[in-house]
Amino acid sequence: MGLLGKTSVKIEGVMDFEWAPATPQRDGVKTYEQLLCFWTPEIGSNPAKVGLMSFPSKQIVRTLNLFSVSDAKLHWQSEAAYLCVKIFRVREKGVPVEVVDTIKDTVVNFAWEPKGDRFVIITTAEPVGVTAVPPKTAVAFFCPEKAKGGAVGNFKHLRTLDKKNSNAIYWSPKGRFVVVATVHNQQSSDLDFFDLDFEGEKPEAEKDLAAHLQLMNTADHYGVTDVEWDPSGRFVATWASSWKHTMENGYHLYDFKGELLREEHIEKFKQWQWRPRPPSLLTKEEQKAIRKNLREYSRIFEQEDAERISSADVAVVEHRRRLLEEWYAWRAAIEAEIREERAALGLPEDPVAELLKAKTAELASGGEEQVIEEIIEEVLEETEEIVR
Numbered sequence: 001m002g003l004l005g006k007t008s009v010k011i012e013g014v015m016d017f018e019w020a021p022a023t024p025q026r027d028g029v030k031t032y033e034q035l036l037c038f039w040t041p042e043i044g045s046n047p048a049k050v051g052l053m054s055f056p057s058k059q060i061v062r063t064l065n066l067f068s069v070s071d072a073k074l075h076w077q078s079e080a081a082y083l084c085v086k087i088f089r090v091r092e093k094g095v096p097v098e099v100v101d102t103i104k105d106t107v108v109n110f111a112w113e114p115k116g117d118r119f120v121i122i123t124t125a126e127p128v129g130v131t132a133v134p135p136k137t138a139v140a141f142f143c144p145e146k147a148k149g150g151a152v153g154n155f156k157h158l159r160t161l162d163k164k165n166s167n168a169i170y171w172s173p174k175g176r177f178v179v180v181a182t183v184h185n186q187q188s189s190d191l192d193f194f195d196l197d198f199e200g201e202k203p204e205a206e207k208d209l210a211a212h213l214q215l216m217n218t219a220d221h222y223g224v225t226d227v228e229w230d231p232s233g234r235f236v237a238t239w240a241s242s243w244k245h246t247m248e249n250g251y252h253l254y255d256f257k258g259e260l261l262r263e264e265h266i267e268k269f270k271q272w273q274w275r276p277r278p279p280s281l282l283t284k285e286e287q288k289a290i291r292k293n294l295r296e297y298s299r300i301f302e303q304e305d306a307e308r309i310s311s312a313d314v315a316v317v318e319h320r321r322r323l324l325e326e327w328y329a330w331r332a333a334i335e336a337e338i339r340e341e342r343a344a345l346g347l348p349e350d351p352v353a354e355l356l357k358a359k360t361a362e363l364a365s366g367g368e369e370q371v372i373e374e375i376i377e378e379v380l381e382e383t384e385e386i387v388r
Helices: 284-292 294-344 351-365
Strands: 016-019 034-040 048-055 059-066 082-084 087-089 106-112 119-124 137-146 152-164 168-171 177-181 190-195 214-220 226-229 235-240 250-255 260-265
Touching (some): 082 106, 119 168
Antiparallel strands (some): 016 034, 034 048, 048 059, 119 137, 137 152, 168 177, 177 190, 226 235, 235 250, 250 260
16 A cells, blocks of 8 residues: 555645545546545635545636534435535536425435435424423435436425424435434334335326335334345334343344334343345346346246245145045944944944934824834944053
8 A cells, every 4th residue: 555646635624525436437538547526615715615626637627615613514427427415416427416405404414325316314493402392303305407418407395294203314324215224212203114116106296307206105113223225125123222222122023115024122132233244146148137037937937926826725635635535444443343243243233224224114004103212322433541
């Protein structure tokens, strides 16, 4: 490891910086580069500034002046396609800046959709950190307008949910689904599960937007301190860690729709961690081919499942038929045994048939009507037990 260019990067008053989490291919740039963003506060008469620097050239490719700024947070999108302080479109020529000016309140939290173009923010109009009671918040969803040719249009406000207690945002690692939660709050512990590509009918006002928002489910996990999606984006774990409080420690496990699958209260429970998923062994072309032919694969898998279910049904029917045949065989053997015993005792083979035969003969001869009662005892099972 050596110092790049044998010189340090000098940025007067730098407060914070963040490396881009991926290597975006900027329009018109053909050489290899990595990007770093930073911000500096107001110094004297100079305004606060956000800058974007390219490496290894150390060239500043874009700056933006900010006024009346006391603090700033830097948010890269997972593929480094966007940077949010204000919104930088990193891949487009000249790195254009887009200002979303509908946000007037204090931003409590912000999160980009992984591998996507949408984001969620949590804001509040109340003072933050002044009172012991957490402030009421609003959750706002933003997405691009639909544009021709697959381009990303301007960012537009999709919807805002007011009078919430939410303070945390957890996107599925695959995008589309997001959990907006209230953590570290003794008065509230809500979990809201949203789908931003809901397949139902779209409201008329959102026809031109690249999202369809739907609240799928709302859950409650008292004392929740942490929320984490599994790497596949199919399940969500929430837990109340004893590192942070000692009330009802344990975990809940939900599917991506917010249905509770498991709930465990465990004394002194501290941490949950998903098993990492290894990188796919398939190339991007192979993955693309699978997605393209997914409907055909689904048909084959459904047919195989139906055949397995059918074979399982056949096995059940055959098992029941075998049991029934065994029952008939046992019953025939018992009836034969009873007939032999009756013959040895000189009793009629079928007492009911003999009775009906005698009655018929009597009626035919015109004799007096008689009532004949016959009690028959049969031993069906005998058990010997030795008593000590």
